[in-house]
Amino acid sequence: MAxxxxxxxxxxxxxxxxxxxxxxxxxxxxxTPTGTGKRLVYLDAAASSPKPRVVIDTMADAYAHHYxxxxxxxxxxxxxxxxxxxxxxxxxxxxxxxxSERECVFVRNATEAINLVAYSWGRTNxxxxxxxxxxxxxxxxxxVPWQQLCAEVGATLEYVAITDDGQLDRDDLVAKLxxxxxxxxxxxxxxxxxxxxxxxxxVTELAGLAHDAGALVLVDAAQSAPHMPVDVQAxxxxxxxxxxxxxxxxxxxGALWARRDLLEEMPPFLTGGSMIIRxxxxxxxxxxxxxxxxxGTPAIVEAIGLGAAIDYLTAIGMDRVREHEKYLFxxxxxxxxxxxxxxxxxxxxxQAHAGVISMLLDGVHPHDVATIFDHEGVAVRxxxxxxxxVMLRYDIPATTRASFYVYxxxxxxxxxxSAVGAAQRVFGVSQ
Amino acid sequence: MDNLYRDFILEHYRTxxxxxxxxxxxxxxxxxxxxxxxxxxxxxxxxxxxxHIADVAFDGRGCAISQASAxxxxxxxxxxxxxxxxxxxxxxxxxxxxxxxxxxxxKCALLSYKVLQGAVRGSEVAWPKEAExxxxx
Numbered sequence: 105m106a107x108x109x110x111x112x113x114x115x116x117x118x119x120x121x122x123x124x125x126x127x128x129x130x131x132x133x134x135x136t137p138t139g140t141g142k143r144l145v146y147l148d149a150a151a152s153s154p155k156p157r158v159v160i161d162t163m164a165d166a167y168a169h170h171y172x173x174x175x176x177x178x179x180x181x182x183x184x185x186x187x188x189x190x191x192x193x194x195x196x197x198x199x200x201x202x203x204s205e206r207e208c209v210f211v212r213n214a215t216e217a218i219n220l221v222a223y224s225w226g227r228t229n230x231x232x233x234x235x236x237x238x239x240x241x242x243x244x245x246x247x248v249p250w251q252q253l254c255a256e257v258g259a260t261l262e263y264v265a266i267t268d269d270g271q272l273d274r275d276d277l278v279a280k281l282x283x284x285x286x287x288x289x290x291x292x293x294x295x296x297x298x299x300x301x302x303x304x305x306x307v308t309e310l311a312g313l314a315h316d317a318g319a320l321v322l323v324d325a326a327q328s329a330p331h332m333p334v335d336v337q338a339x340x341x342x343x344x345x346x347x348x349x350x351x352x353x354x355x356x357x358g359a360l361w362a363r364r365d366l367l368e369e370m371p372p373f374l375t376g377g378s379m380i381i382r383x384x385x386x387x388x389x390x391x392x393x394x395x396x397x398x399x400g401t402p403a404i405v406e407a408i409g410l411g412a413a414i415d416y417l418t419a420i421g422m423d424r425v426r427e428h429e430k431y432l433f434x435x436x437x438x439x440x441x442x443x444x445x446x447x448x449x450x451x452x453x454x455q456a457h458a459g460v461i462s463m464l465l466d467g468v469h470p471h472d473v474a475t476i477f478d479h480e481g482v483a484v485r486x487x488x489x490x491x492x493x494v495m496l497r498y499d500i501p502a503t504t505r506a507s508f509y510v511y512x513x514x515x516x517x518x519x520x521x522s523a524v525g526a527a528q529r530v531f532g533v534s535q
Numbered sequence: 536m537d538n539l540y541r542d543f544i545l546e547h548y549r550t551x552x553x554x555x556x557x558x559x560x561x562x563x564x565x566x567x568x569x570x571x572x573x574x575x576x577x578x579x580x581x582x583x584x585x586x587h588i589a590d591v592a593f594d595g596r597g598c599a600i601s602q603a604s605a606x607x608x609x610x611x612x613x614x615x616x617x618x619x620x621x622x623x624x625x626x627x628x629x630x631x632x633x634x635x636x637x638x639x640x641x642k643c644a645l646l647s648y649k650v651l652q653g654a655v656r657g658s659e660v661a662w663p664k665e666a667e668x669x670x671x672x
Contacts, residue, residue, distance in 0.1 A: 469598035471571055471643060475539065488572045495572060501596060502571045530540050531599075 121424055124432070124513030130156040130416075131511055142481025145519040150299050150327060150460050150507035151485050152349045155413070159352060162412035166405045174404055175378060175395070189404050192411030193394075199414045200325075200344065201335040202361050209360040209367070209394040210402050214326035215245040217345035217360035218293070220397060221322055222249035224370040225343075225362075226291075232258035235289040237280050237319065239264040239272055240497055241298045241305075244490045246324045250293060259290075266497055270301040270450040277310065281317035288318030296328035296339075300491035300503070301450035302433075302460030304328070311340045320366075326350060326358075330417075330509070331458055332426040336361055348406065352510075353413035357406035360397070367393040374399040417510075425510055429459030432508045436461055436517045443524055445533055449503060459508035462489075465524065467533040470502040476527040477504075482519050539634050540599065547603035552610050555592045561585075564654035565595075568646050570639075573597035575605060577650045581617075588612045588620070593650070598643050600636065605647035607631055617655050623648075625663040641666040 128134045133154040138144050146154060172182040174189045190205075197205035211217045226249075230236060236250050240263045254261040262280050265273040272294075281289060292314040296307050311321040322343040325334050330351035336344050343362045349355040362370075372379055372390055376399040381389045390396045417425065434454045440446050445466040451457045465473055474486035485505045488495045495501060506520055528534040557578040565576035575595035582589040591612045593605040608628055612620070625648050629636065636644045645666045652660040 469571075469573075469596075471573075471598035471640065472540070472600070475637075475640060487570055492572060501573050531545065 122420060122428060122510075124428065124511055125515060128511045128513075130158070132157055132160065134511065138478075138481045140479050140481060143519075145480075145482040145516045145523075147482060147484050147506040147508065147512065147516065147520060149330070149350065149509035150489075150505060152355070153330065153352050153509055154511065155354065155409075156352055156416050158416055159354065159409050159412045163354065163405050163409040166408045171405070173401055185404060188408045188411075189402070192407040192414075195411045195414045195418075196359055197361075199334070199418065200329065200346075200361055201337050203337065204364060206393055207361055207364050207367060209362070209397040210407055211358050211360055211397075212356055212403070213347040213349070213358035214324060214345040215347075215358075217343075217358055218245055218322065218324065219249045220360055220373045221343050221345075221362070222253045224373045224397075225366065226250075226253040227257065228369075228371060230254070230257055230259050230290045233285075234259040234287065235262055235280075235284065236260070236291045236293065237262050237264060237277075237289050237314075238293045239277075239295070240266045240493045241270070241272065241301065241303060242293070242295055242491065242493070243299050243324065243326070244492070245326070246293050246295060246322075247493065250291075262289075263493070264294075266303075266494075269452065270298065270303045270494075271456060272303075272305055272310075278313065281313060281319065283317070289314075290319060291322060292319050293322040293324070295324040295326075296334070297325075297331070297458045297460070298450070298491070298494070299327045299460070300489040300494040300505070301462050302458045302507075303450050304332075304456050304458050307339050307341065315340065327458065327460070331422075331429055333422040342366060348410040348413065351410075351413055352416055353410035354403075354406045357403045357410045364393065367397070370397075372396050372399070376400050378402075420510060428510065429508045429512075430454050432512055432514070432517055433457060433459045433461065435514060436506070436508075436520060439517060439521045440524065443521065443528075445528060446524060449498065459512075460505060461507070462503040462505045464500060464503055465527060465533070468527050468531045470504040472531070473504040473524075473527045476530055477523045480519065480523040480526055482506075482523045484520075539636070541634055544599055544603045544632070544634060547606040548599040551593075551602050551606040553592050553606065554594060556594050557590055557592045562654045562657075564650055564659075566646065566650045566653055566659060568597070568601065568642050570642055571598070573601060573643075573646065575601065575646050575650050577605075577609075577647075577654050579612075579654055586618070587614055587616050593647060597646070598640075600632075600640055600643040601646050604628060604632055604644045605650075608647045608651065612651075620651065620655050623652075625665050629665065 131154045172185045174186040193205045265276045314321045320342040323341045325346045329346040348357040379399040447464040449462040470486035487502050560578035561581045562579040567574040577593045580590040591609045
């Protein structure tokens with residue numbers, strides 16, 4: 105079965121140059137109306153994205169016609185599956201501008217990628233009295249692994265403060281990067297884009313500061329890789345984590361990118377089959393990177409599906425994806441700012457804000473907002489977004505979060521603002 | 536939507552019954568809803584027999600469903616025996632709310648029940664099976 109690559113139709117009036125509503129035709133999920141008979145207005149890409157038909161078809165095709173285990177069989181089908189699996193790794197490497205696909209380790213998701221670094225690099229390079237720095241802006245996935253590491257080895261975890269408008273406090277970061285007792289911090293672990301507020305961190309600049317201070321840099325790109333160009337060489341980071349399911353790919357596949365020399369030195373995280381060259385009763389020799397970190401049969405078809413998602417995004421162009429979402433963000437921010445009783449979180453400047461809008465409605469709890477939105481066909485996330493320290497910072501229990509992607513358009517922005525009106529009407533807080 | 540946010544739910548949300556903190560109190564417990572982080576506490580005064588509830592109050596912030604549920608639940612508790620409360624079926628509370636509650640909101644509706652059970656038993660109880668459709672975050 106031939107799988108056709110879908111190319112979104114052009115649209116001139118949006119600076120990104122394509123029509124989100126035309127893109128929707130590529131996504132089967134939009135074919136079915138919601139339970140209340142409404143058009144599905146999907147504004148929860150930050151949690152997980154729908155899949156274009158080409159990803160679904162590529163995976164079905166791989167299972168139907170190209171499936172065998174990889175890196176094992178001396179037969180054509182296994183060689184075919186291996187070529188497709190490794191092809192996906194090359195696509196991923198190109199997508200993040202990695203110097204080599206050998207630096208790209210397939211894992212389940214960004215959470216696993218960060219855990220891999222915390223367990224493998226962390227347990228061998230962070231010791232008693234050392235410091236690891238992360239920020240108050242992080243997803244729990246970039247907090248808890250470091251809490252566990254620091255508790256286990258007797259290190260200290262420090263959090264860079266955030267400003268009232270949700271940006272990193274640069275002075276606080278610079279102060280925390282200073283050596284203490286003559287020892288520099290070991291690592292700065294930082295999100296490129298905040299999942300809770302949408303803040304875009306200047307990772308290239310921050311990585312430079314951290315390196316000057318003697319720390320390595322891990323970038324959590326789970327919220328940025330799907331939505332804007334991500335370039336590990338331009339960032340100058342040492343580790344980068346991403347999840348496939350947020351970037352049009354399947355769940356169960358993600359990646360860790362790390363500098364080759366670091367990967368060579370790091371001990372394996374999970375051990376077993378595939379990750380060895382030789383096993384005797386006395387011990388084992390590790391396979392070369394990245395296979396040293398890929399124990400057991402990997403998520404073969406999920407990796408191939410991720411490759412198809414990367415092809416789809418690349419055909420649009422990540423610069424255009426970013427422009428498109430920036431435009432929708434600006435329009436939504438402007439419209440929601442006009443509504444009395446709506447409080448918007450994060451930076452107002454669209455240069456520093458991804459296509460994510462975290463908001464509060466006076467007098468209506470975010471869970472109630474989301475339930476009423478759902479009735480209107482608008483799917484958003486309500487909660488702490490796995491970023492409880494952000495909620496603590498602003499003394500709020502939760503927010504309602506709308507997040508844009510390639511299939512969204514101005515009609516979705518309109519549906520969002522009108523759903524806000526519906527929520528305010530139900531609760532009698534319209535002004 | 537009018538199905539869920541009926542006037543009586545919104546009235547309980549805007550002017551909840553039994554809201555506050557009893558001092559002194561005989562029993563106190565606090566718990567939270569992992570899906571949203573909403574916290575709720577309950578304080579209870581017992582009567583002279585020490586086996587029946589004389590007065591009760593709940594506190595905390597939350598959505599309309601959790602606040603209305605706590606308001607409605609606490610209205611029914613005065614005079615009830617601790618044994619009767621321990622034997623209470625969470626379905627009774629859902630029936631009393633009388634509105635269709637989807638799986639994503641069951642924990643909102645049953646947080647007050649969980650806090651009450653924690654208070655009368657003296658330690659945290661598991662979520663009732665009715666609320667297990669949605670895991671924590």
